[in-house]
Amino acid sequence: MEVEPVTLTGRFVRLEPLSExxxxxxxxxxxGQPFWNFMLYGEMNSVDDMRNWVRDIMARxxxxxxxxxxxxxxxxxRVAGATRYLNIMPNDRGLEVGGTWYGPxxxxxxxxxxxxxxxxxxxxxxxxxxRVQIKTDSRNERSQKAIExxxxxxxxxxxNHMILPDGYxxxxxxxxxxxxxxxxxxxKMEEKMxx
Numbered sequence: 001m002e003v004e005p006v007t008l009t010g011r012f013v014r015l016e017p018l019s020e021x022x023x024x025x026x027x028x029x030x031x032g033q034p035f036w037n038f039m040l041y042g043e044m045n046s047v048d049d050m051r052n053w054v055r056d057i058m059a060r061x062x063x064x065x066x067x068x069x070x071x072x073x074x075x076x077x078r079v080a081g082a083t084r085y086l087n088i089m090p091n092d093r094g095l096e097v098g099g100t101w102y103g104p105x106x107x108x109x110x111x112x113x114x115x116x117x118x119x120x121x122x123x124x125x126x127x128x129x130x131r132v133q134i135k136t137d138s139r140n141e142r143s144q145k146a147i148e149x150x151x152x153x154x155x156x157x158x159x160n161h162m163i164l165p166d167g168y169x170x171x172x173x174x175x176x177x178x179x180x181x182x183x184x185x186x187x188k189m190e191e192k193m194x195x
Contacts, residue, residue, distance in 0.1 A: 016069060025078060033103075071106075073106060096134065152177050153176055157171050157172065157174070
């Protein structure tokens with residue numbers, strides 16, 4: 001399983017390899033947003049914070065643990081957010097989809113559904129994954145509902161799983177989709193994007 005930079009294009013979004021060229025667009029939609037409280041990176045209060053975040057995520061790509069994408073909204077041509085593959089485990093043919101966030105105007109739209117559709121399709125159909133996991137903060141009920149809507153199976157909660165930058169000890173809810181489940185999940189997601 002070789003996970004290499006790739007551009008994934010759908011009807012509504014394009015996922016392109018994250019670069020410093022995306023910093024300004026990401027800062028416009030991400031600086032000062034409350035969703036950072038659920039994530040492992042701390043608050044994003046400036047363009048410099050966003051630049052440091054992008055550099056950190058890109059360094060993970062160089063180490064081979066992550067493959068980050070900027071999400072481009074095709075109709076407007078604007079940066080809508082970011083997402084990535086992480087916890088890449090080639091020997092076990094598995095990875096995680098996560099680190100996902102969108103600007104407020106792109107939340108609860110087809111953007112997230114199509115991003116997950118493109119990422120999952122590439123993982124199962126091109127990379128040959130047998131398992132893709134997704135996790136979220138146990139306090140983030142909106143995220144849990146979104147993950148469940150795409151058809152992922154809730155596996156359980158890892159208690160005291162991570163310590164966030166503000167010192168909060170986070171419980172993480174884990175979900176997964178198996179290769180055998182992907183055809184059904186794919187169909188369900190396609191129906192959502194048509195409807």
